[in-house]
Amino acid sequence: MRLPLSALQKEISGRSLSLDQVRQYLPMLGFPIENLESLSGDTLLEIEITANRSDVLSIRGIARDIAAKIGTSLSHIPDSSIVEDSSAFPIYLESPLCSFYAAALVDLGESTYIPHDTTKFLDLIGSSSKALASVDASNEFLYRYGQPTHAFDLDTLQGSVTVRLAKSGESFMGLDGILRMLTAHDLVIADQVGPIALAGVIGGDRTKVTAQTRRILIESAIFDAVSVRTTAHRFNLHTEASNRFGRGVDSSLVIPIRNLLAQTIAQWTKGRVTAAWNVGLLPSAAPMVHMPLSLLQRIAGRSISGSDAMAHLERLGATVVMDGTSLNVTPPSWRHDLTLAEDLAEEILRLDGYDRIDSTLPSMDASPLPMPFEYTQRIQLSEHLAHLGFFQTLTFGFHGPSDEIGLESEQSGRRLSNPLGEEYSLMRSSLLPALKKAALQNLRNGQAEIRLFEIAPVYQSQPEGPHSVLTLALVWGGRAGGEDVLTPAQTISPLHLMGLAHTLQLHDIKIVEIGSGLLGFEIPLPSKPPLTSPLIPHFVSFSRHPMVQRDLSCIVPKGQIYGYLESALKKVLPPACKSLRCVEVYAGKGVAEGYESWLLRFQFQANRTLTTEEVDGWMKSVVDLLPSMKITLR
């Protein structure tokens, strides 16, 4: 909200208010200053206002909080009482959504004078003068005091004015020149022809005040906040009026502002107020709130005396009665947000200063609970992968239907009704499309080898809604090595990914080629630990006896698959054979055409020292088996 310093100072009585004070108090009262600039010899502050405070949508409302903080009072709203008489124009309140309607008639004079102070104020606030007394005065009081008002050209009104719900199918042309189709939930002001205003939102085009207008009907009313909000939202029409009515206005201002507006317009135009009257009833005072002082003490963390608490609340305009160890508080008409004892405690502390709250650690008595497995797993697995050279990515949980090509998964339950766009319309069933995009982008950026992973939920459509499964996806590809004399260049192959999966103890992975030399896999992560994990793993004894290693170089016909050989050999090898690996495959010089040389490495170990003879025996059974597979020793 825009706040000219001079206008703020004008509302404060009895004390001068410096810019420094304003800059100090506003944030501490809960209104952070967004911007501050010098403009037309004044200082313009822009402040942020929280959604619950309808009362500070005016200069006076902000001034009221500052006055309460520094212990002074507000200046009076210019005195402009009018003798009220009976209705001078028929006004009917048909809907309970409008409880009170203050009206006045003004005959406009010939003058088109608008005071310089008003035009300057409107400029500063960001709403320029419309050069019409009734419009400019209405706007000035809206910003100064927070009560929206409206002026109709009386000579355009047909018959009578009724505040009622629109009939469905009824249309309405607003001041903005837009024709809107109304619903039976929209509150309107209507004459006998049709709607002339969307109540609390915008006036109508047909009855608007122009330079030719001679007589006006002034409206200063109270409309139901929820109804105004709903209508404003339905038409996406958020106006200064709907913003204020939608949060609740100060009922005590409705009549004084009607009077002030009528007299101001009469004065500026050299015209006269011909009638003023009210329809309906002003709302009664807000319900009393009971606040035990013990609650205040608990919230504040220290004792605040009943009389201090009472003084703070009274400075904010509340009526307070001390009742033993409690306060009975009637909130002022402008504070619709004070309904609980906690709300009052906040007000007291706000005036007292949040900076005066102590700083204490709470008791540690409540039992600490264990960290959940899924969280620990996510953190540990990602650290593990980072150490293995992989980069963790962070991608959105939704993607588009085109990302789902090749993924067979029901989409209907995963679809958003209001996505940012088609490309973000589905909760993803796989992390790989996003990882692939990231990988390709990095390849284009000149990375030779790609190592990426993400741990995030993927979704399945289920009757009760999208079902999430925490998933690890990984992409590895491109060319590794070749950047120094010791590391030969190599292309990442599925064997690399299998080795990685083995290291990570991931089983049953399915490696997929995702194009551009990229490989990947995706695997759901367990939601429960395999065993209840103790602080440190259970001890498993291991052999300290020497390990015996034997290499066997053999000539294998091309096309033989290592896996067959390995499983055949494992059948004849003893449990003492702890490892069997093929460590080299060679074809070329020294090996006949159609054959390869395989170097097999055996490692034996047991809970005793193995003898040369027994290892020789095992190796012999290996050698004996080879001819049956057309394999010879090199």
Added chain:
Amino acid sequence: MNLRFDLLPSDIAEAHQQFEGWISTARDVNEVNRLKGVFTGRKASHLTTLTELLKQTPKESKSDLGALINHLKITWETALSLRLDQLISKNSTSSIDLTLTPPVIPLGAVHPIQRLEAQIVSVFRSLGYHVEEGPEVETEENNFDGLNITPSHPARRSSDTFYFQNHPHLLLRTHTSPVQVRVLKRLSQKNKEGVSLLESLEGIRFLSPGRVYRKDEIDPTHSPMFQQVEGMLIGKNIGLHHLKGTLSYAMKALLGAEADVRFRPGYFPFVEPGCEVDVRCPLCKGQGCRVCKSSGWIEILGAGLVHPQVLSHAGIDPTVWSGFAFGMGIERIAMIISECPDLRLFFENDVRFLQSMREVR
């Protein structure tokens, strides 16, 4: 374990003494293979001699000798194969040129946002908080109703919150606060003796980190997905001073001893009183800089005392229990501390960015 070199026959002991020298001066593969025969060959080597010796050794020193033999075997075999590799891999006659480009051992990185999240979690872990996680797909009940957010609240609009086409009551959570609702409902459940879980635990304190979604177009300061960490403590007689003490401790642990917190009034429907929490600017230590717009303070958290309506909605008696809650956007804090100018960098997954955010400069 002390190795008993005194058990070695003198010739082998002497050979072992010379072994290092012989190996390092071995000029070619043949010479190494000769040494291999002498020391570890399968016939008539020092190793076979020792194995024979072991068979005749009296019981009491058998294990000592066995250990010594094992040690020598590994020492010799390792050195021999290393030297052999050296001689084979390069036809160089001397050791490798150490001015050559060394190989790079590839190192990846945890995403900076997760790393910051984990640091925040570990600070609160030291205060006895544990982690509670909740789903990204939430019910309107948990995301709004249970948090005292009125049916007409603007945040519920389809212009602000993502909803599901075939499941109108489901949405993508707009904050991690629905985890509060889930935990509180669980805690209010009573056992057979009529004692609630909350009573038997005597209170609870937890953090809920996670991804949240809001319908914002992607730009340098907005993203439809980001991460939050929320914290909650429920106990008896909890006040704003406890909230201040906790956040002050946590911010000092995270940002350094100069970090200080400042409370200002704020408004969130699920807390009352509510506050905005500023932290003394970690970049200028409160002196005033571009990042803190020369105020010396940075708004970093929203917090407050848990609204009685939130407690009673979950079945917890607000006249007995009270507590506080706080929440922060991780990307926001990351951007402030790192001075990273563009939020989109965190979601682009450019390895050059991830690499640069790994190193602390």
